[in-house]
Amino acid sequence: MIKDRFLDSIKSRFSMIKFTLLVFTRNISSTLGLAIVLIYVIIALIDQFYPPLLGLTNISKLSLNFTQTLPQPPSYAHPFGTTYPGIDLYHAILKAIRVDIGFSGFVTVGAAFIGVMIGLVSAYYGKWLDTIVMRITDIFFSIPYLVLAIAIGFFLGRSLVILSLALMIIWWPIYARVVRGQVLSIKEYSYIEAARASGVRNIKIMFKHVLPNTLAPVFVQFSFDLAVVVLVIATLDFIGFTPANAYLPELGYLSYIGYEYAVNGYWWTILFPGLAIMIYAMGMNLVGDGLRDALDPRLRR
Amino acid sequence: MQNHKPLILGVDIEKTFPIRSRFFFERKRYVHAVNGVSLNIFKGETVGLVGETGCGKTTLGRLILRLIEPTSGDLFFDPPEEIAHSILEGKKLNEEELKRYSFFRFSPNRVRKTRREMQIVFQDPYFSLDPRYLIRDIIAEPLMAFNTGRKEAYERAEDLLEIMGLGSNFMNKFPHELSGGQRQRVAIARALVSNPKFIVFDEPTSALDVSVQAQVLNLLYDLKERFELTALFISHNIVVVRHVADRIIVMYLGEFVETAEIREMFSSPLHPYTQALLSSVPIPDPKTKKKRMVLQGEVPSTINLPTGCKFHPRCPLSMEICRAKKPPMFEIKSGHYVACWLYSPKL
């Protein structure tokens, strides 16, 4: 008897997700964005678990070939051409996608987690805690993130992990703010008061009632940030602030290498890495827009 | 009717909300929501609390449950006999007794444990249920907050749904699949599930249509009998209150102005405000040419309260003394009290 009810409840929750998907796919551009993002994610996953499928070996490093240092134009053997020390761009980009998506995911998830927790607790308990946290976020907002990342990297070393942590520290305030706004309005709802009147502990209320209803804008912010962080990492690499281990397969780094050559007429060296970044960012943005529209209660008719 | 053991004894409850001052040097201003109210609710009785917007009845309801922190005053919930006697006789309690028995002075943990015994049904059927929760979880929550097992809690939730007249197929639905009246019934089920000693109904039918209201009122009537509820029924509609309450208290600008047993209140309302209130309720009978008492002006702000009797600026029968001094509650008949200088024994 209870098992039947359990299935029923799963069915109910499923139908909500199905509904969201339905509304989401109504919008052509967001579906397109979703398709793009899925392609990238699949590539990254194949890279991680079964690289030979794409013809790749040695995932974490670019395969250098010092016999052919000059970039070669796109041809049958090298669909995207090659760049500086004999790197086949096609393979390199495929490897780089994994790195970029992996680390941007890491950074964004970390930042979201920290930011949501801090925002939730500070907004729920309010008063002086909220004020302090808000002033801290103000401080973080006033620092240009690139400068901060460079500063941290300078002092703590230039590994990708350290840089990711640095970016996480820079990124959490936006989530705290987003969540705080939601929590402040949800706090006033009757069902929160009802839970308190029923004797539910504050912590339980926070996590079981307040948090789930604040997540909608968090998801939207999350999807936008996945794109932005890729751009940030790419930018850092592009300005030469690369991690110590040289020749990391990363889209920004490839653009960095290609930059010097592009001006001399080797246009493919920067075009393809740049396009890879741009298409991903665009796709992710479309998904974020679509998600925001899909979750907006008014448009869910 | 009811045994005379008091369940709720409120003494001088006061609640003021500070208003943010615009300038640094501006004198602090306050909204005086509740001004020194003392109330008794006896076991088994339903007390109707009636008043208009801004009179403080909603705030008082929440104060009793301590969902809002009182500015001052004490509240005794199911106190032992001797304490109850002392309070009813007007004696002051010593510090130690207050700390032990006054709900307003309990530690947060003790407050939470007491919450099991007192529940509330809110006015808004649409947002008093978490939209992401299934009905069965919503009803079972008060039990699970106090370590009742899931299975047992769900069984009890199902029982309660039956009593509410909703089938067990409602267990796995979401609030948005239910109508307003059904949601309100779920809210009532949630309030009853932990067998509380006391329930506050905060305008439970105001947001519902007449026919749905009738269904809910009938339901409450049944529940009263079945569960021997002790309840505070807050409403701005005095006629609805008449349907469920044994006794009525009329509130104006944070104070009680009149209280009487229900039949008495309707047959001989004494306070001018009560009379005005009764005369302005629209009666669905076109032939009655009611003598309408139209009040002057509007309900004054709760920030700058009038002096003396708070109703005097609008009262058609106000006298000099009404502006000067606040009238105490005069006992006119057994159980019928009015706070109005018109009924002072001296005059």
Add this chain to the structure above:
Amino acid sequence: MEEDVLLEVKDLKVHFVTWKGILYALDGVNFRIRRGETLGLVGETGCGKSVTALSIMGLIPPTEGTIVSGHIEYRGVDLVHHDGVESQITLKRKRAKLKVKQRIYKKNQTFLNSYRGSKIAMISQEPMTSLNPVTNIATQLTESIMIRGKQELSRRILSRILIDKKTFSEIKKSIINNDKHTQEILGSDPLKRSLMNQIASIFARSDVTDDYKDTMIDRLVNSPVPNKLVINFLRNQALGKDVFYAKLPFLRKYFLKFLLKEAENKSMELLRSMNISDVERVVKAFPHELSGGMKQRVLIAMALVENPQLLIADEPTTALDVTTQVQILDLLKDLKNRLGLSILFITHDLGVIADIADRIAIMYAGEVVEVGDKMRIFYNPLHPYTVGLLKTIPTESSIKRKLPTIPGSIPNMLDPPVGCKFNPRCDYAKDACKDKKPKMIEVEKDHYVACWLYTEEDHAEP
């Protein structure tokens, strides 16, 4: 077609499109409002009363729904346009879609604009949110007046300047002596009528002494006369024409200033006619500084700027306290008597209806099931729904006994019952009720009902 019927709604049907299908919001609404009468439209949540109000005003968003058939005749002119196939609703795998021809829709809206505000006005339920919170009442009122009423404003100013002393004393005497006959004769000329109205409104004030009133009336015609250009501008404005020099960038403000000042005067006058005592305070105040009742009065004033003949009030007192409600209802009754205003009063509260309405229309599930004179509806309710509804209201005599209720609930308007929509809940349902929709018939004088229990000659009670 009777002479004094102001609004007649005939068999109005409105459909909405949702992703779950077509919502049959209105399925045949019929009622009539005569000049100077208040019709109470009563029904529960979801029965379609607000949709009816919006349809009359033409405010149904074209992306959500449309009037499918029926007529809304204001003094004989049909407000619903049926040219060509203006809109189409299609059903595709449970998803309903609506296509509206933009050009025709726009044309219809332009036509309706000439009615909205000037002939039919509407106030709705929430006075709290209907006013702009960042501007004060004066700005909002004068804005409403300036948008449409420039002609009238010009006329008012001109009437004070151009009328000679002799005519002025004639008008003044006819007001003070309440000489209706002379008033009618003089009122045929628009300028004279405008001056007459101005004098009358000063005369009707209760907050100043008679002597002062006299001074004020005299002061009306002794105001300084502006220069010829301004007079010419005003003359043209009164005829609805613009003058080229008044449109020049720097001069524009100068000319408009005259109208603006007059608009302010008119707004004060308007607020005073709403029985607001301290008009000066209200006019300078912001909406959040006013109480709910006061806000509703301001909204009524804004609705009556152009002296419409029909006011649609969509649950105007539901959000207000009982004591405030009484004040607003009294105000509406006063306006009805003073201005001959017709009101379509929408509510679910039968107590309020008993007070303010002359005639009542009962709505259920998108249809009017019974309509007639107030007394007849209350003392001889015919339709089973009306009977049930009247019984569910808690009254003086129903204390402690349980209230009779109507079993079941309102039908799902996406898939309404066939035949009479009330049949699943009706105690007297017959076979005919489940098949065919009953037609509205007149059972006694001015008492119509749509129910198979009655035939033309029937006078029986259920």
